[in-house]
Amino acid sequence: MKNSFLLNPDITFLNHGSYGACPIPVFKKYQKWQKKMESQPVQFMNKILWKNLKKSREALGGFIKCSEKDILLFPNPTMAVNNIIDNLHLSSNDEVLMTQHEYGALVRAWTHSSKKNNFKIIQQKINIPLESKEDFIKQFLSGVSINTKVIFISHITSQTALIFPIKEICSFAKKKGIITIVDGAHVPGHIDLNLREIECDYYTGACHKWLCAPKGTSFLYVREELQKNIIPQIISWGEKGEDPGPTKFLMDFQWQGTRDMSAFLSIPVAIKFVKENKWRKNHLVNKKMILDTSKMLRDLLKTESTFIGEDWTGQMVSHQLPNNSPETLMRDLWNDFSIEVPIFEWQEHKFIRVSLHYYNDISDVEKLLFALKKLLF
Ligand SMILES: Cc1ncc(COP(=O)(O)O)c(C=O)c1O
Incomplete structure (x- = not known):
């Protein structure tokens, strides 16, 4: 191919x-969106954009098995995770548990917030070579304490390229009332993802990696009950804007000031491409x-x-x-x-x-x- x-x-x-x-067919469609935008920028930004962003969320929701209303489109997982970190309001005595396999830029984001807000990061050592799932779960969960407020874990790790058993980790966390944030940057179009079966609170994934969408296409899934409590790092028009979105959650996040969202609009054609192939x-x-x-x-x-x-x-x-x-x-x-x-x-x-x-x-x-x-x- x-x-x-x-x-x-x-x-x-x-x-x-x-x-x-x-x-090539995905990139062509992406450029077509850009040309359409430049042919009438105002009609495009104020009208055409919204119904097509909805179509993108619907196509993505169908692919990763969740409602389009629970998906925010982001350029990359770094922005998505930074937005969540800022919404958690962690403080001293709180602990965030992760493995030592997590993506460096996001460990930096957590470290930055932990210095500012005085919470603790536990990077649990997971020995390699990995062999049994039970052993992984035991090693990871031995890092849980009464102060653990958040579990942040990759679904597929970046540097070690390993698939972690996040379903079991999220089910455990749910029973204990621990917030779960899953970094699935490498997951869409790589391995099956069914968000209805994973009991996580937040999940981010990149579409420009294995799903082959244009660069700058990622998403953040937020469990419905948590949507009313989260606000974007960038405050823009929100409910007072042109977005006829169904919820305050979507309206608050979709418009982040003027930007080219053609890549987001190309998600359906990327899904079509991987399905056809x-x-x-x-x-x-x-x-x-x-x-x-x-x-x-x-x-x-x-x-x-x-x-x-x-x-x-x-x-x-x-x-x-x-x-x-x-x-x-x-x-x-x-x-x-x-x-x-x-x-x-x-x-x-x-x-x-x-x-x-x-x-x-x-x-x-x-x-x-x-x-x-x-x-x-
Ligand atoms: C596991 C993992 N998480 C997050 C990211 C962040 O991606 P970005 O730099 O596009 O935000 C990457 C990038 O390769 C990654 O491999």
């Missing part, structure tokens, strides 16, 4: 996980390749995997590099072999993360292994 994407055909792109990649089947094919990649990396690098079994991974795998790998490895892979793949440090070890989507096949992985062999041994 390489021809369906705008990616340069001369490169080996193994980093869908960072910013996604947009298929059998995303679940694509997932199974890529997951099998990821499991093979994991084995090949283990054999080549002689380092341990981050997981044991088949339940922890999807279309991404992170694998530990030998400690003496050159600092220049990522740059050399790009400069000498035109391979785009992220290499980073996590918990004092170097890792390489391989993502596979529609446009990849096993020859891309073979190119990476060939290049690693040349550069490392």
Whole structure:
């Protein structure tokens, strides 16, 4: 499916996980929205926009199984999570429990708020390789105390690329009255998401990653009972604006001042694209390749995997590099072999993360292994 994407055909792109990649028909529709906006900006902003934002929320709600009224569209998960943090009003003695696998920018956001408001962050250590779900749950929940007010957890982690059992964690938290915020940045279009089955309070996901929507398309789901208590960080027209939205919640958040919302309006075409291209089947094919990649990396690098079994991974795998790998490895892979793949440090070890989507096949992985062999041994 390489021809369906705008990616340069001369490169080996193994980093869908960072910013996604947009298929040609989706990108064309996105530009069509932008042209429509410029053909009559006032009619577009004051009228056309609202009914089409509703269509986007409806299409997304159908895909992730929740009501369109419970979805706010955001450019990215960072903005979505910052908005929630500000609404929690945590204070001293309160604790926020997370794993040490959480996304760095969001750990920073929590740390910033914790310094200002004096609450405590517990980054629970989850040992790798992960093996049994029960063991994960036991390790994570041993961080709960009588002061735990919030659990913040990734559904799929960024640096370790692991799928966490968030359904069980959210059910536990609900029984204990702990607020749950799930970071599902990597989830839509990657693994199935049914928000009716997950008892979380807040869930954010990016549509520009695995769902292949244009950049700047993400969402925040807020459980209905909590909607009346949340206000946006950016105060604009809200109920006094042009948005004929059904609730104060939606009206408060949708208009954040003038901005280009064409990417939001392209969510339905992205969903259409992944459905037409059998995303679940694509997932199974890529997951099998990821499991093979994991084995090949283990054999080549002689380092341990981050997981044991088949339940922890999807279309991404992170694998530990030998400690003496050159600092220049990522740059050399790009400069000498035109391979785009992220290499980073996590918990004092170097890792390489391989993502596979529609446009990849096993020859891309073979190119990476060939290049690693040349550069490392
Ligand atoms: C797990 C996870 N959470 C949150 C984010 C935040 O994404 P953004 O920088 O687009 O807000 C990312 C980005 O890659 C991520 O991997």
